[in-house]
Amino acid sequence: MDSLKKRLYEILIKDKIITEAQLKKALKTQKQKGGSVKDILVNLGFVSEKDLMAALSQGLGIPPITLSRFRIDPEILKLISRDMARKYQIVPVSRVGNILTVATADPLNIFVMDDIRTLTGLEVCAIIASHKEVQEVIEQHYGEYTQEAIDELMEDMKAADLKIIRGEDEKTLDSGYLMKLVEEAPVVKLTNAIMENGIKSKASDIFVEPMEKSLRVRYRVDGVLKEIESLPRNMCEPIVSRIKVMSQLNIAERRLPQDGRFKLKINNSEVDFRVSVLPSSNGEKVALRVLDKAQVMLDIDKMGFEKDSSEILKKCADRPHGMILVTGPTGSGKTTTLYSLLKYVHSEEKNLITVEDPVEYQIQGVNQVSVRSDVGLTFSGALRSILRQDPDVIMVGEIRDFETVDIAIKSALTGHLVLSTLHTTTACGTVVRLVNMGVEPFLIGASLVAIAAQRLVRKLCPKCKEKYEPGEQVLSRFNIGSGKKIFYRPKGCEHCFNTGYSGRVGICEILTVSPSIRNMILKRGRESEIKELARKEGMRTLREDGLIKAIQGITSLEEILRITVADE
Secondary structure, three states: OHHHHHHHHHHHHHOOOOOHHHHHHHHHHHHHHOOOHHHHHHHOOOOOHHHHHHHHHHHHOOOEOOHHHOOOOHHHHOOOOHHHHHHHOEEEEEEEOOEEEEEEOOOOOHHHHHHHHHHHOOEEEEEEOOHHHHHHHHHHHHOOOOHHHHHHHHHHHHHOOOOOOOOOOOOOOOHHHHHHHHOOHHHHHHHHHHHHHHHHOOEEEEEEEEOOOEEEEEEEEOOEEEEEEEEEHHHHHHHHHHHHHHOOOOOOOOOOOEEEEEEEEEOOEEEEEEEEEEEEOOEEEEEEEEEEHHHOOOOHHHOOOOHHHHHHHHHHHOOOOEEEEEEOOOOOOHHHHHHHHHHHHOOOOOOEEEEEOOOOOOOOOOEEEEOEHHHOEOHHHHHHHHHOOOOOEEEEOOOOOHHHHHHHHHHHHOOOEEEEEEOOOOHHHHHHHHHHOOOOHHHHHHHEEEEEEEEEEEEEOOOOOEEEOOOHHHHHHOOOOOOOOOEEEOOOOOOOOOOOEEEEEEEEEEEEOOHHHHHHHHOOOOHHHHHHHHHHOOOOOHHHHHHHHHHOOOOOHHHHHHHOOOOO
């Protein structure tokens, strides 16, 4: 096996996929921290998994397999247990006689092959698949919390005879009884099932909502809410209380809103949950924001923006001082864009400080401050203290009031690069919003570098999207000339849960503050006037940017109509 590894390294260097220096660094890292050399090479960014698979295939003489195109017999899957598949990251794909063929991203691991051989009593033949595909197949076929499992958990809860005892007013419950109840295995398992299913569905939010006669569970997937489960009404208190315990909130307080957070480790990946509990007429509603670090790509070039838009943002971020604002409604990806810009400008020579409510993603080397209004640490208060820390770059999670925007603008004018967000719908409307907040136009013009308004549109599922020619009426709504035009629309398949969409991509409009735009701001120009001038200077609106995505076949015209408004 050592000779095979040596052969693999020779191929990687010979084909100039990696350098000898990179290989030495990976071997040194393995010696210090352990792990697989190939995984270290990928994690260090020296080689892509695709190139590594090709080199492995060539070195071992094994053709790679695309698991997404391969239908696996359920009987074959039973040969390897869920725990084994997860532990070894391996999937059985076929059996011929006494030979079991398994797909793995690491066929060089002879210890895993020996264990599988011992546990199954079969000879093992390995084929190569990408780590991502192996993980997806494991989650799809070995998922712990399928619908059947949730149904079984509900049966367990009935068998356990977990009854909620209410008073006559049905408003108060004994805290000691609730605390005992939330530690019961069925409650713990069901709550975990709701959260794990949300992660598998790539949900951005999970809602647990008490209705009059039921408990509704909904996931927001790709920006659209879907009802997943309807549970008995008496499950509300134990599930909500379980989430409160995990978030270290007060389970006895049911009259006031509460906010918290907790972290779970699922499939060797850490997932943060931001929790908001809100009293309603039917009980306490819980909203969980899923912050899955494995799903977040903090790279401005991989946000999905058009290349020229990414270059404009990077060019603005390269400036030594000034203010860059990212705007849009809740859930439009503003924070992710800010983090991506922050990561782009990050270097050892710069002092980067953020003030957020709360800190969503930890970035190594960046000083991150979480707002705590309960002890008087507000955005404006934190900003004043931050300025005494001699920062080069300041990120303000959100501008909410005049005091915060005033300090942010003065920071931009005194030699700092300031990144922040504001809740407005368009880039040009942000200028008017700042004026309405009480900021003098000359300060806006002098401090602002750029404003990016963005949205997230759903991407068409690449496995089932279909071509079509839209009618003249649809083309006219987008100001597209008549003639034969090919676009794509959603169809629906198993891969995308029959929605026709899978994942989201960013679209944006970027207003860069040129001398003429600055003069317009000084004259207190209306939003329509600023927009007209910006478009003459080359600004592409949200509708126009989205149309490019539709023409490229990334999204549909219907999705662009849903997300954006027509240009005047």
